[in-house]
Amino acid sequence: MESSCSGQAAGNDGEAELKPCNAEKKRAGWTTFPFIIGATAFLSVAVTGWMINLIVYLIKEFNVNGIDAAQIYNVINGCFCLLPILGAVIADSVMGCFLVASISSFIATMGIVLLSLTATLHSLRPEPCGNRSSPCKAPSNLQLGVLYTGIVLATLGASGVRFTSATLGANQFESQRDQSTFFNWFFFAQYAGLVLSSTLIVYVESSVSWSLGFWLCVAANFIGLVVLVAGNRYYRHEMPQGSPLLSLARVLVASLRKWKLQLTRNNDEFYYGRDGQKKEVDVPPKMNCRFFNRAAVKTDGDTRPDNSIAKPWRLCTVQQVEDLKCVIKMLPLWSSAIFLSTPIAVQNSMTVLQALTMDRQLGPHFMIPAGSILVMIMISSLVSLALIDRFQSSFPLRKKLTGSTPMVFYRIGTGHLLNVLGMIVSAVIESRRLRTSHLHHLQNVNNPVVPMSVVWLFPQLILVGIGEAFHFPGQVLLYFREFPANLSNSATAMVSAMIGISFYLSTGLVDLVRRSTGWLPDNLNDGRLDYVYWLLAGIGAANFGYYLVCAKLYEGNDRSSSSNLPTSDDAGEKELRS
Template sequence: MATTELPLNGNNKPPGHHLNVPDEEASNTCVISQKQGGWTTFPFVTVTLMGLTIAASGWNTNLTVYLIERFNIKNIEAAQISNIVNGSSNFFPIVGAIIADSFLGNFIVVSASSFISLLGLVLLTLTASLQSLRPQLCNKGLLETCETPSQFQFAILYSAITLVALGMGGTRFTIATMGADQFEKAKDQGTFFNWYFFTLYLASVIGIIAIVYVEDNVGWGLGFGLCLAINTVGLVVFLMGKRYYRHIKPRGSPFTNLARVVVATIRKKKVLSVSSESKDYYHGDISAETKLAVQAPTSSFRFLNRAALTNEAQDGPPTESWSLCTVQQVEDFKSLIRIFPLWSTSIFLSTPLAIQSSLLVLQSLRMDRHLGPHVNIPAGTFIVFVLLSTAISLSVMDRYLFPIWQKLARRPLRPLQRIGIGHVLNIAGMALSALIESRRLHKVRSHNLTHQPNSIVPMSAFWLVPPLAVVGVGEAFHFPGQVALYYQEFPVSLRSTATAMISLVIAVGYYLSTALIDLIQRVTGWLPNNINEGRIDNVFWLLVVIGCTNFVYYITCAMLYKYKNVPNPGQKSATINNGSSS
């Protein structure tokens, strides 16, 4: 498993440590029972994560096949719906993180989201179990003669999908932040993140293999029913651990402070010169011991420093308002501006992955999926090879690659370097996918199967595995690298939001993939409903071009970016010093 770098700055202060709060005072803001937090909570959090992930991967991975086979939805349209669902389920974590950081806390958000997904799975199980909630099956698989779902059937289906996507999104990364909040030291938090990723991938593999197999070979009702039961177990276990959790109280919306910086800067736009003296800026309530340590705002984005300029003519001490911010609030806003270009480069890193995963199901449906004479691998299961490749790569990198790099380079592999390697491997995976699809289409033409939409091409679907393995290795580099970068560089007040930023990237990637597929359908003939008449290989070559262009953009942003915090795994985290325990 990859070692997640955690943030601390060069002065041995936690990230986002407010210079205006003395260490003694900060340490007293959170009184923690010896029975709360620590490794005692680890089994509860881990079992919850595993249960919710198995349930989510069980229904989500095979959704495209379910829509095609049970709701008579056309191939490309089903793939588009699946992309929108994946985009939504990856967008909701950022909403959940904002709510957790600002208002309700992580425990309530995870509990409520788990219950919402439970309700969605009840509806989804009913659509698979009751004939009245779905249309009649197609005759001979010809979609042109199939019965379309009624408005009522669509309403139940989309209600179920909305609820399960909302529930999955509200737990995925919020539970990661909650788990990390149970530990004081960054080293323990890093260990937890390693186990978090390992559990996430292991549970996904179990759901994709076991649940999807039951859905395809035993029955959709039983498969979704298993998801429902496992989700229930995860929720119950999570609630059982309530008395042991360390509950960090939300401190109000951090986005209010960010908005205050913008408003205060605009109000002081007539200020032509910005001072470089610390005494001219507002640092909040500071003690006599801390007063000598405060510094003026940094020189980058200097115009924003106006927001913290004090008015010498005012009566009495300054206070925070929409005309005056603290230096720390200004610096937090600057850190978001600095990291935004890097974050944007990851959008077109996720878009090709979303398109590949949706087209993968359509490709494998038209290929020989037999493993031996009796076992037929479900089409939705092939995505598991990405997860297996990622999980194996994480272990190998942690055990061999990173120590070797540390020894040769005499410094750890930084997050930006990991992400860059992920970009390159992602491009290579798309190129390999294009070559495999070209070979599949050659088989289609040589056997005169072009106009037979339901025919199985005499080519093993395991040819799809090599590009998936390459993409999986790339994900082992860029996914933990992005989480480490955001966790390290974001303001501490946006801790949950930071860990959810990767999810937001994936969400935007899925939405863009839907728009890009729609554009390709309108402009070209590469994606007809019968993929044997199309040119999916050209789609992958287009993704290679997009990936190369995006990589140049990434290199430019990475060269201009400077790390704000220097990792020091032995130091205590800022989480304790910036929250209160209930």
């Protein structure tokens, strides 16, 4: 930047020529930090404030069956985790991060406004349930239409800003150290907003007024949008370069279009890029997954006279082919993470239903909102992350304990085991809750309250939170390290996609259990939720064995086995060299 400024000054006599350079210096960097971090905090408060307490809202205000409300919650969380990939593709390919984040924030505001109207206007929600003799009145089509429109818009907007704001912030910094610091504060702002909304706003919704709580979310989302837009004059905007996910799709299409083509052993027949082997890899495609090598074989009409690609969906570079192979090699490990997150998704929704049936009184004047119970996961994760970071940086025997196997595989495996343990504890605690319910004859009773403190649910949530502190950051680290550099953004999106798919799988699993067994009736006291938790523990144990096989067989990039993958220290040295 300084060299370009001096060049402009030397080549022109007037001071006016220096103004664009000075203006450019004022852009980006830490000047943008308060705007992006502030917007992130407010937007996190808004989305968590309405989403985390949605199960209770559907049950209490819209007379939705408890299991059905949990299913709706899981579907919404699945969309919230999958749709950011669409937002990232649009940002990379067409609009850029700032426009996608701003438009998404506005859409989220409109969605939360509709949700707030359902809580404010009596005509937009059904009559409350009366006594036991009169059944609860179902919501009308108009009421459901306004409710679901608000949920869809709020989810779509919140998911659109989720990754694009992080990318927008990272683009403001040049050095990896500054980017790392930004990401630390970015996630801290997200977690701080989550904890605040999970406690304060959820308490307002449950104990004061649903309408006031939702309008507070509207205010938080609007303030976040204003703060984000206010920093636009300082942002450095990256031009859309095209999504790397599209390049992977091109390799798939090109391979299928050339499936009859005989593979060649002549290196000159492969396409290395417009500038030849200087800009791309200097070796032919590897023989693993060699079907895709056809996408890099040049045929008549594939290139122009200047050696550029004439048909992008018929010819790809060798590097693009190898990038796709890298993603394919990661899929088994990625699939094991899906089956790891599915039990967690089921447990989250069922824990809220359990809390609704238990004594939530904490002292003589305070009752814990059922939706706030899940904040224990976040608190235990934050504490565990700090302890894990301290262990990794200061414990001298770490290398002796782990040997040559990468720390990241141990970290993910520990998360698997803690997740299984959490499901076992959940089953034991639910068995105790059911025994207490039967002892007090609370079966076939509407809205029963079991004389058992909700604090009994804390151990299972703490265990799951500790497990998440191990396996989720470990997965991000593994994908980020093993994916090609141009797919680093997609590596983090893989984690979000995994969580989204797990929420959908959890919905299907719960529906299958409801259809096949009597374990999940409308009244949990009449069912056997403990059997569901034992089932989840069994699935988790089997998935842990599957993970061990995948980790053992995984071959890292340019390495012969997983045991030769770099440790976290090696990765840090590699990052510094790059």
